[in-house]
Every structure is written in C-alpha cells, then in structure tokens.
Amino acid sequence: MATWIFYILGAVAVAATAMAVTRRNPVHSVIYLVNSFFALALIFYLLGAPLVAAWEVIIYAGAIMVLFLFIIMMLKLSPGEEADRQGPGPLQWLPVLLLGGALLGCTLLLLQLDPAGSQELPNWYASPRDFGYALFHEYALAVEIVSFQLLFAAVGAFYVGRSASRKERLGEER
Amino acid sequence: MIVPFQHLLILASIIFFLGLMAVLVRRNLIMILIGVEIMLNAAGLVLVGASALWQQLDGQVMVIFLMALTSAEVSISLAMVVYLNRRKKTVDVRAFDELRG
Numbered sequence: 001m002a003t004w005i006f007y008i009l010g011a012v013a014v015a016a017t018a019m020a021v022t023r024r025n026p027v028h029s030v031i032y033l034v035n036s037f038f039a040l041a042l043i044f045y046l047l048g049a050p051l052v053a054a055w056e057v058i059i060y061a062g063a064i065m066v067l068f069l070f071i072i073m074m075l076k077l078s079p080g081e082e083a084d085r086q087g088p089g090p091l092q093w094l095p096v097l098l099l100g101g102a103l104l105g106c107t108l109l110l111l112q113l114d115p116a117g118s119q120e121l122p123n124w125y126a127s128p129r130d131f132g133y134a135l136f137h138e139y140a141l142a143v144e145i146v147s148f149q150l151l152f153a154a155v156g157a158f159y160v161g162r163s164a165s166r167k168e169r170l171g172e173e174r
Numbered sequence: 175m176i177v178p179f180q181h182l183l184i185l186a187s188i189i190f191f192l193g194l195m196a197v198l199v200r201r202n203l204i205m206i207l208i209g210v211e212i213m214l215n216a217a218g219l220v221l222v223g224a225s226a227l228w229q230q231l232d233g234q235v236m237v238i239f240l241m242a243l244t245s246a247e248v249s250i251s252l253a254m255v256v257y258l259n260r261r262k263k264t265v266d267v268r269a270f271d272e273l274r275g
Contacts, residue, residue: 003176010185017189017212021196026204033208036189040215047182047226049234056218059241064211064248071252072204075259088199096199104191108184117180124229134231135238142235146242153246161253 006046013039030068037061048124051131182223190216203255203265207248214244 016036020029037060044053111117135143193212200206218237225233255265262269 006177006181010181014185014188014192017192020208020212021192021200026202026208029205029208033211036212037215040219043219044222047222049222049225049237052218052222052234052237055238055241059245060211060215064245067248067252068204068208071255074256075265088201092199096195100191100195100198103194104187107187107191111180111183111187114180117183118178119227120176120178121182121223121226122229124226126225126231126234131231131234135235139235142239146239149246150242153249157249157253160250160257 002046006043009039009043009046012036013043026072027069030065030072034061034065037065047121048126049131051126051128179223179227183220186216186219186223189219201267203258203267206267207251207255211244211248214240 013036016032016039020032020036023029023032037056041053041056041061044050044056190213193209193216196209196212197206200209218240221233221236221240223233225231225237258270259265
C-alpha cells in the first residue's frame with residue numbers, strides 16, 4: 001500500500017514542479033510549488049521522518065513561499081505588465097531541454113549501474129524525541145552556528161532592503 | 175516502505191533537473207530563485223531517503239540545516255530582488271548584464 005502511495009505522490013510532485021517551472025505568472029508558479037511541497041512532505045512522512053514532514057509544510061510551504069508571494073505583490077508584477085511577458089519561447093527551451101535531458105539521462109544511467117541502489121528502503125520511523133536528542137546533543141554546535149547564520153541573514157536583508165538614504169533620494173530628484 | 179532506494183534517487187534527480195531547467199530558461203529573477211528552491215528540495219529528499227536507508231538520524235538533521243540555509247538565502251536574495259527592482263524598475267535578468275553597480 002505504502003508503495004503505491006509513494007509512486008502516486010512522486011508523480012504529483014513531478015507534475016506540480018513541471019507546472020511551476022513552465023507557468024508565466026510567478027503567482028501561479030508559487031501555488032503549484034506549494035502543491036509539490038505538500039507531496040514531498042507526505043513522502044518524507046512515508047520515509048519515517050514525521051518531524052521533517054511537518055517542518056517542510058510549516059517552513060517551506062508556509063513561510064518561504066508566502067515570502068515569495070509577498071515580494072511578488074510588493075513589486076506589483078502582474079503578468080501583462082513586465083518581466084516574462086511572452087515567457088521563454090521554444091528557442092530558449094530547446095537547448096535547455098537538450099542539456100537538461102542529457103544530464104538527467106546520464107544520471108539515471110549512473111543510478112542503473114550502481115548495484116547498491118537496488119536495496120529496498122526498510123520500514124523505519126524516527127520519533128521526534130530521538131530526533132530532538134540527535135539535534136541538540138550531537139549537533140548542538142551546528143545549531144548555534146545556524147542560529148548565527150539566520151541572524152546575519154536578517155541583518156543583511158535589512159541592510160540591503162532599507163529605504164534609500166536621504167542623500168540618494170536627493171540625488172534622484174536632481 | 176517497500177520502494178527500492180533507486181526509485182527515490184530517480185524521483186529526486188527528475189525534480190532536481192526540473193529546477194535546473196527553471197534556473198537556465200527563465201528570465202524573471204523570482205522564477206530563478208524558485209528554481210533554486212526546487213533544487214534544494216530535491217537534495218533534501220535524497221538526504222531523508224539516505225537517512226531511512228541506513229536508519230541514522232544524521233540525514234534528517236541535515237535537512238533541518240538545509241531549511242535554515244534556504245530561509246537565510248531566500249530572505250537575502252529577495253531583499254536583493256527588491257533592491258534591484260528599485261534601481262532599474264524591472265526584475266528581468268537581461269537588464270542586469272552590464273557588470274555595473
């Protein structure tokens with residue numbers, strides 16, 4: 001049963017991602033991508049990672065994609081206005097499809113060659129308790145470093161996104 | 175879960191190359207960032223699958239760090255998109271091809 005659910009979810013994830021890549025309107029892409037992330041979260045749950053599945057929904061689909069939506073709304077990018085009005089034509093798609101298809105084909109061939117890849121995934125479940133223990137005992141230093149990284153990102157985003165200083169505004173008026 | 179590890183890797187590589195195609199073909203800065211998101215998610219899928227294969231928690235911990243990295247990357251790069259949009263009034267990458275600040 002779980003096998004069939006995995007294949008259905010995989011097909012949903014690939015289809016939603018393909019739709020997200022090809023939409024002209026960025027808002028539609030973001031919504032399709034949220035769909036794809038839900039499918040991936042369910043796959044994570046099937047692979048025995050319930051906490052990661054929850055965070056995939058909360059952080060990726062909830063926070064990051066909503067941030068994308070905020071920025072798209074802030075920039076007032078409607079499809080007719082600017083930015084990708086026609087979307088990439090066949091002339092742009094052809095080399096990308098050729099290169100990407102060749103790379104994907106080589107990757108799949110490599111996966112076929114590897115005998116270790118055919119072993120089956122075992123039934124396994126990581127309880128949130130074990131997960132929290134591993135995160136805050138074995139990786140405590142890494143957690144601290146990641147918290148610094150988030151702080152630096154917040155400061156950097158504030159610095160880059162601050163409104164123009166008085167001097168620059170005077171320069172624009174001139 | 176009775177799926178060979180190979181099928182998980184195949185799924186992850188298809189999603190990864192879809193993201194790569196988005197980065198290569200789209201001319202909208204926001205769509206390029208979305209392509210990067212797709213690629214990072216495919217990497218996370220492989221990490222969780224490897225975690226299940228060897229029954230170790232390290233892969234899942236890596237995914238949490240990957241999420242922290244992604245949120246930091248997205249916040250900075252979207253701030254830069256806003257900044258660039260303020261300078262040139264567009265998010266088309268062809269407007270930013272002249273190596274001038």
